Amino acid sequence: SPASMDSLSSSGVGGGGGSDSDKRQILEQLQQQTALNLIQSLVNTSTEKCFEKCVPSPGGELATSEQKCVSMCLDRYVETWNIVSKVYGSRIARESGGGGGGSSGISFQ
Amino acid sequence: FSMSSASSVLRDPTMQRQLLAMKQQQEFQANVAKFTEHCWDRCDVKATAKMEAKTSRCIANCVERYLDASSRLSADLPNLLSRMADSRQQAPPSSAKTIWG
Numbered sequence: 001s002p003a004s005m006d007s008l009s010s011s012g013v014g015g016g017g018g019s020d021s022d023k024r025q026i027l028e029q030l031q032q033q034t035a036l037n038l039i040q041s042l043v044n045t046s047t048e049k050c051f052e053k054c055v056p057s058p059g060g061e062l063a064t065s066e067q068k069c070v071s072m073c074l075d076r077y078v079e080t081w082n083i084v085s086k087v088y089g090s091r092i093a094r095e096s097g098g099g100g101g102g103s104s105g106i107s108f109q
Numbered sequence: 110f111s112m113s114s115a116s117s118v119l120r121d122p123t124m125q126r127q128l129l130a131m132k133q134q135q136e137f138q139a140n141v142a143k144f145t146e147h148c149w150d151r152c153d154v155k156a157t158a159k160m161e162a163k164t165s166r167c168i169a170n171c172v173e174r175y176l177d178a179s180s181r182l183s184a185d186l187p188n189l190l191s192r193m194a195d196s197r198q199q200a201p202p203s204s205a206k207t208i209w210g
Contacts, residue, residue, distance in 0.1 A: 091173065
């Protein structure tokens with residue numbers, strides 16, 4: 001509708017239509033979606049790995065020892081993720097001329 | 110949000126730069142996820158209260174060696190591709206079926 005078109009044609013820097021706030025909003029939404037996908041992937045994979053490791057014979061319920069195992073397993077999985085992220089990030093930084101130190105990855109605390 | 114205003118937003122160079130940066134970030138994270146899963150299995154990471162030093166070393170080595178192997182492969186790829194093209198020119202179609210059939 002004409003009204004919504006007007007609001008989108010407000011002045012924006014850098015050429016092209018769309019206001020700065022629209023652009024910012026798009027980027028924020030993409031960033032959020034990416035972060036969500038990442039968490040999803042982490043949860044799916046770690047659940048599978050930790051179930052394999054901690055519950056070899058699924059019974060009528062999850063034993064206390066199994067619950068503790070799953071909890072520790074998740075901690076170790078996240079720790080593994082952080083090691084991988086650091087090593088991979090450093091490697092990329094090294095190979096792209098050594099500038100900028102540190103990884104561009106997300107680290108889970 | 111119409112298609113024409115969408116395309117003009119995408120033409121914005123600042124926007125393109127940021128989208129590219131986000132794409133690279135995404136690739137980085139996807140690789141981290143892949144290496145984590147792979148090296149978790151390879152290094153037989155245990156569900157203990159504390160990670161053993163040899164395990165964390167293994168994970169670091171796992172990532173580095175994977176990347177080394179990947180570079181090695183990429184370096185050899187042009188040679189490999191040219192050899193594939195040669196064999197396709199020489200061999201009749203029926204031998205292709207034998208390989209893949």
